[in-house]
Amino acid sequence: MARPELTLSLQFADPSHRDQLPRHKVARWIRAALERPAEISVRIVGAEEGRALNRDYRGRDYATNVLTFDYSREPVVHADLILCAPVVAQEARKARLDLQAHYAHLLVHGALHAQGYDHEANDDAEVMEARESEIVTSLGFADPYS
Numbered sequence: 188m189a190r191p192e193l194t195l196s197l198q199f200a201d202p203s204h205r206d207q208l209p210r211h212k213v214a215r216w217i218r219a220a221l222e223r224p225a226e227i228s229v230r231i232v233g234a235e236e237g238r239a240l241n242r243d244y245r246g247r248d249y250a251t252n253v254l255t256f257d258y259s260r261e262p263v264v265h266a267d268l269i270l271c272a273p274v275v276a277q278e279a280r281k282a283r284l285d286l287q288a289h290y291a292h293l294l295v296h297g298a299l300h301a302q303g304y305d306h307e308a309n310d311d312a313e314v315m316e317a318r319e320s321e322i323v324t325s326l327g328f329a330d331p332y333s
Contacts, residue, residue: 190218194226201233201272207287216291217268219322220298225264227301229294237271250274253293255300266301268294288328295322 195214199205213229232240237250244254250271258265270293279289296319306312320330 191221192224193218193221196228198228198230200236201231204231204272204276204286204290208290212287212291213294216294216326217298219326220295220302220318221264222302223260223262223264225266225298225301227264227298228267230267230269231272232269234271234273237269237274240269252278253297255297257301257303260301260303264298264301266297268297268301270294270297285328288323288331291326291328292319292323292331295319295326 193214195210195217197208197210197213199208208231217225217227217229234250237254238248240254241251242248244256245251250273252271252274254269256267256269258267270290275289275293276286278284279286282289299315299318304311304315304318306315316332320332324330
């Protein structure tokens with residue numbers, strides 16, 4: 188089955204994980220989550236930028252693992268995915284996860300948010316987590332929710 192077209196911009200404000208995030212893998216992980224064509228920018232940031240974005244746009248004064256800024260969903264998904272390298276690394280270490288596997292999961296998670304999936308309500312969370320598990324395991328990684 189052909190995956191939807193993806194135009195990807197990959198940016199490294201924090202280059203500490205550049206070797207873990209080759210463009211072809213990032214594109215593969217995001218494409219696996221797409222249900223329609225997309226133009227997505229992925230920006231890997233440090234703690235300061237991650238904290239500022241989370242504070243300024245979500246009102247939460249701490250750096251978080253992934254932020255999704257979705258601008259349109261139809262007919263093409265337009266979104267920015269911001270991943271905070273120090274937070275991702277800390278979570279992976281704490282949970283004893285492979286760093287690439289954790290990035291893959293967070294990119295899938297962000298791409299699903301960009302398409303309208305959400306996890307605020309329990310029913311929505313069950314749907315989104317099931318979809319994430321399906322996608323991440325299809326990519327050869329362990330189920331992030333098991």
